[in-house]
Amino acid sequence: MEPVVNEQIASLFVKKHVTILVTDSGLGGLSIFAEIAARLKSDPIFPDVSLIYYNAWPEQHRGYHGLKDTDERIRVFDRALAGMKRFRPDIIMIACNTLSVLYDRTVFGRGEVIPVIDIVGFGVDMVYKRLSRVANATAVILGTVTTITSDIHRSRLIEKGISPDRLVVQSCDQLPTRIEKGPGSYAVVQLVDTFMGQAAEKLDSTQSEVFAALFCTHFGYAQGLIREKLEHLTGRRVSILDPNRRMAAYLFDISDGNRYDCAAVDLRVVSRIVWDQTKIDAISGIIEKQSTETAAALRDYERIPDLFTLT
Numbered sequence: 067m068e069p070v071v072n073e074q075i076a077s078l079f080v081k082k083h084v085t086i087l088v089t090d091s092g093l094g095g096l097s098i099f100a101e102i103a104a105r106l107k108s109d110p111i112f113p114d115v116s117l118i119y120y121n122a123w124p125e126q127h128r129g130y131h132g133l134k135d136t137d138e139r140i141r142v143f144d145r146a147l148a149g150m151k152r153f154r155p156d157i158i159m160i161a162c163n164t165l166s167v168l169y170d171r172t173v174f175g176r177g178e179v180i181p182v183i184d185i186v187g188f189g190v191d192m193v194y195k196r197l198s199r200v201a202n203a204t205a206v207i208l209g210t211v212t213t214i215t216s217d218i219h220r221s222r223l224i225e226k227g228i229s230p231d232r233l234v235v236q237s238c239d240q241l242p243t244r245i246e247k248g249p250g251s252y253a254v255v256q257l258v259d260t261f262m263g264q265a266a267e268k269l270d271s272t273q274s275e276v277f278a279a280l281f282c283t284h285f286g287y288a289q290g291l292i293r294e295k296l297e298h299l300t301g302r303r304v305s306i307l308d309p310n311r312r313m314a315a316y317l318f319d320i321s322d323g324n325r326y327d328c329a330a331v332d333l334r335v336v337s338r339i340v341w342d343q344t345k346i347d348a349i350s351g352i353i354e355k356q357s358t359e360t361a362a363a364l365r366d367y368e369r370i371p372d373l374f375t376l377t
Contacts, residue, residue: 068191068312069183071320078112078156079322085116086317087155089146091123091130093246093349093364094283095161096335098185100353100360101314103333110329111321118153119363121337122146122165124376129243130164131211139212140171142376147174149374160184161313163209163281167216183316185283188309190222193279196307197228204273205307206265206296207235209281210242219281232273236265242284246345249287249352258291266299276300279307286310287352333359335367338374 069075078084088099099119106115122143123129130139143165150158158180160166166184169175175182193205207219214237224230238261244253269276278292285292289306296304346364354361 068187069316072181074179074181075157075183075320076322078317079324081112081156083114083116084112084157085118085153085155086157086159087118087120087150087153088159088161089120089122089150089165090160090162090283091165092121092162092242092284093341093345094242094286095119095310096349096353096360096364097283097286097356098159098161098310098314100357101311102317103331103357103360105314105318106329106331109318110326111318111324112329113326114330116153116332116334118155119333119335120146120150120153120373121335121339121341122162122374123337123339126339131239136168136212140168143168144172144174145376146374147172147178151180155180157317158182159313159316161283161310163189163213163283167213167218183313185309185313186218186222188312188316189279189281189307190219190226192307192309192312193219193277194223194226194228196277196305197223197232200275202273203275203277204232204234204269205277205279206269207233207279207281208238208261208265208285208292209235211237211239213237213281219279231270234265234268236261236268238282238285241288242282245284245287246349247342248344248348250291254288255291258288258295262292262295262299266296269300274302276302276304277307278304280309283310287349331359333363335360335363336370336373337367338369338371340369341367
């Protein structure tokens with residue numbers, strides 16, 4: 067289910083100033099951040115906003131999938147969450163399926179009073195609604211190794227009454243990293259060919275329609291490639307289900323209806339590591355279409371070596 071609107075979240079709409087912190091382990095969630103920034107210009111639900119993008123990638127040459135095991139991933143993300151407190155967020159949005167899977171097992175997640183919402187519920191609800199409407203359809207669940215191994219999306223959908231034979235899971239190792247370097251690159255095309263080929267082999271040929279569920283925020287940057295390849299391999303219509311925009315719309319959807327003439331919005335992008343210029347150029351070129359301010363903030367990102375500690 068999508069996050070419950072509790073008293074803490076509802077109280078945001080009476081504040082003079084709100085700090086929204088969006089986090090991901092890389093640049094995938096920046097599409098959510100950019101969408102929020104763009105919406106605040108056209109639909110100002112707060113008068114004054116600090117919008118912070120917090121890169122939770124832990125080490126220069128090693129991300130969460132490079133850590134020893136799940137316990138270490140949980141510990142490191144716990145440290146990243148603790149580091150977010152310095153920005154005094156009124157709400158934390160985990161715009162990453164991998165980190166969302168880890169969140170409930172962190173110490174921070176068990177005791178923190180800051181409201182936190184994650185992306186998993188948005189994706190599960192999207193797939194459930196579409197499969198409920200289209201009886202003869204299958205959903206292909208695409209994610210990182212950590213996300214797929216957790217089985218969280220598939221198990222929640224089964225709990226909601228979706229038959230397991232209507233769900234195909236496909237891990238896409240290394241695809242997020244390659245997308246960051248260039249969503250249309252040869253390496254991305256090759257990986258999409260490989261993973262969509264593996265997914266197509268698991269599909270039941272009697273089912274008429276395919277929903278490709280993008281359960282990694284990076285995959286939205288390559289959704290055209292993913293759809294085209296699956297359609298070519300299956301000969302069926304493929305619809306993309308991307309929870310990124312659904313998550314970005316959350317605060318606007320639950321707002322109390324009050325609007326302001328305009329919103330004063332301050333954007334910051336912060337990172338513990340140095341981002342390669344190739345990545346910055348590739349992603350800023352895409353998100354500029356959503357939000358020129360977000361693209362500028364990425365190009366001028368702040369590197370903070372002690373953004374969070376690892377011990």
